[in-house]
Structures are given as structure tokens and as C-alpha cells.
Amino acid sequence: MLPNQNRLRRREDFAKVYAKGDRYRGTYLNLKVLFDSNVATSQIGIVVSKKVSKLAVTRNRFKRQLRAIFRQLLSQLKNGLQIVVTVTTVQSKPSYQEIWDDLTKLLTKAKVLHGS
Numbered sequence: 001m002l003p004n005q006n007r008l009r010r011r012e013d014f015a016k017v018y019a020k021g022d023r024y025r026g027t028y029l030n031l032k033v034l035f036d037s038n039v040a041t042s043q044i045g046i047v048v049s050k051k052v053s054k055l056a057v058t059r060n061r062f063k064r065q066l067r068a069i070f071r072q073l074l075s076q077l078k079n080g081l082q083i084v085v086t087v088t089t090v091q092s093k094p095s096y097q098e099i100w101d102d103l104t105k106l107l108t109k110a111k112v113l114h115g116s
Contacts (some may be wrong), residue, residue, distance in 0.1 A: 008045030017084045028100040030086040033110045042081040076113045
């Protein structure tokens with residue numbers, strides 16, 4: 001689980017990121033990033049719709065894997081970011097490594113990691 005201060009929870013925050021954030025597309029993931037100077041730490045929200053899979057087991061697995069990846073990358077993220085990750089409709093279930101590679105590629109493209 002991500003720490004409380006790093007979770008994006010409120011509907012208004014998700015709506016603000018969707019409306020004003022920059023979009024980046026990957027193979028399995030879509031990323032919306034918004035810089036908000038009012039936020040001290042980076043906040044992350046994960047969305048997996050029923051279009052991805054009707055099975056809750058599959059959707060929850062995506063969320064668990066993404067949270068685990070973000071937990072490892074949290075120290076490398078710049079502060080003041082609001083990030084929403086959406087899993088796109090995929091025909092095959094990607095492995096953990098494929099999700100990791102796709103997410104790090106998107107975060108690097110968005111220039112939200114320190115050193116990128």
C-alpha cells in the first residue's frame with residue numbers, strides 16, 4: 001500500500017488531473033501528470049476499468065502491481081505532482097516486468113523522475 005500522503009483519493013482531484021494534466025500513452029498504460037504547487041508530496045491514483053477485465057481478481061492484480069512499482073519509485077519522483085495511471089484494454093495479461101518497463105518509460109518521457 002502507498003502511504004496516505006501519496007494517494008490520490010478525491011473525485012475532484014482525479015477530475016482536475018484528467019482536465020488539466022498532460023497525457024502520455026504507453027503499450028499497457030496511460031499516464032496523466034499535473035504539477036500542483038499546493039501539494040507537498042507526489043500523489044498517485046490508479047484506475048483499472050471493467051473494460052480491461054470483468055474479473056475483479058485481474059483488475060486488483062494490476063492495481064497491486066502498479067502500487068508495488070510506485071512504492072519502489074516513490075523516492076525518485078519529483079514533489080508536487082499528481083499522477084493518474086490508467087490501464088488500457090489489453091488482449092494478453094502483461095507480466096510484472098512489462099508493466100514496470102512501460103511505467104518507467106512513461107515517467108521518463110513525462111520528465112517526473114529525478115535525473116530525467
